[in-house]
Amino acid sequence: MSYMRVVVRPRWIVFSVLVAFVSVACIFLGFWQLSRLDERRASNAVLVSRLAREPIRLEDLRSALAPEQGIEVDPADYEHTKVTATGRLSDRGRVLVRSQVVNGQAGVHGVYAMELDDGTAVLVNVGWFPLDVEIGSIADAFGQSGQVDVTGLVRADQKRPALGRAEPPGPLDTVARIDIDRIQQQVELPLLPFWIQLVEPHDPGRLPIPVGLPELGEGPHLSYAVQWFSFGAVAVIGYVALMRRELRPGRRRKARETD
Numbered sequence: 001m002s003y004m005r006v007v008v009r010p011r012w013i014v015f016s017v018l019v020a021f022v023s024v025a026c027i028f029l030g031f032w033q034l035s036r037l038d039e040r041r042a043s044n045a046v047l048v049s050r051l052a053r054e055p056i057r058l059e060d061l062r063s064a065l066a067p068e069q070g071i072e073v074d075p076a077d078y079e080h081t082k083v084t085a086t087g088r089l090s091d092r093g094r095v096l097v098r099s100q101v102v103n104g105q106a107g108v109h110g111v112y113a114m115e116l117d118d119g120t121a122v123l124v125n126v127g128w129f130p131l132d133v134e135i136g137s138i139a140d141a142f143g144q145s146g147q148v149d150v151t152g153l154v155r156a157d158q159k160r161p162a163l164g165r166a167e168p169p170g171p172l173d174t175v176a177r178i179d180i181d182r183i184q185q186q187v188e189l190p191l192l193p194f195w196i197q198l199v200e201p202h203d204p205g206r207l208p209i210p211v212g213l214p215e216l217g218e219g220p221h222l223s224y225a226v227q228w229f230s231f232g233a234v235a236v237i238g239y240v241a242l243m244r245r246e247l248r249p250g251r252r253r254k255a256r257e258t259d
Helices: 002-007 010-052 058-064 180-184 221-246 249-258
Strands: 082-102 105-115 121-130 147-156 191-200
Touching: 010 221, 058 082, 082 121, 082 191, 105 191, 121 147, 180 191
Parallel strands: 121 191
Antiparallel strands: 082 105, 082 147, 105 121, 147 191
């Protein structure tokens, strides 16, 4: 009965509802982080499988991306698949992806159009250049002819977010992302709907430095889940502790006198 007299007081009703809300919210957020962890592990498994496979030819990839019975195939379904391609890297339409950091040093990624034999082109991110280096012709890094055999990872188009800043009109020298439709405006040949992240060739003693392979870590999701569950437990334990304190004989007598 003493317990019921306490919990029906207005301030304890409000406090009880607040603790219940916080506890349920923390439990929900904890399980949400665990679901994110499961998604990350599944994604890592797919990534490991794709990186372990032998590279496929660009021609085979294009055949796989061809619409089947009118249904478009999303290049993102082949994200991080290894691919080989042969073509000529061109300085025309080159863009630099800004705000790229390697070992604490600011720089850019160089993105060039690789001209293919069939009159199309594919964008290739050849790697990182530091800001204090003047970037010359692509022939300086890959030979005077520009003709090169590359091995890289298939990467999906990076569309501008709905609330993202739009690139200015006209030819671009630097960009925030590899948005193929936007870069197409300054490349004469039609671009394929994906780009290639260069892996080979790679000369460790020369620029550019190829972008590293994607990390396989599980991220902070498990620690976040533990934190959320802990917050929920603290709320319940604190509530119980305060309730026990409120139900002590001395405090009940004082509360009755106050009432």
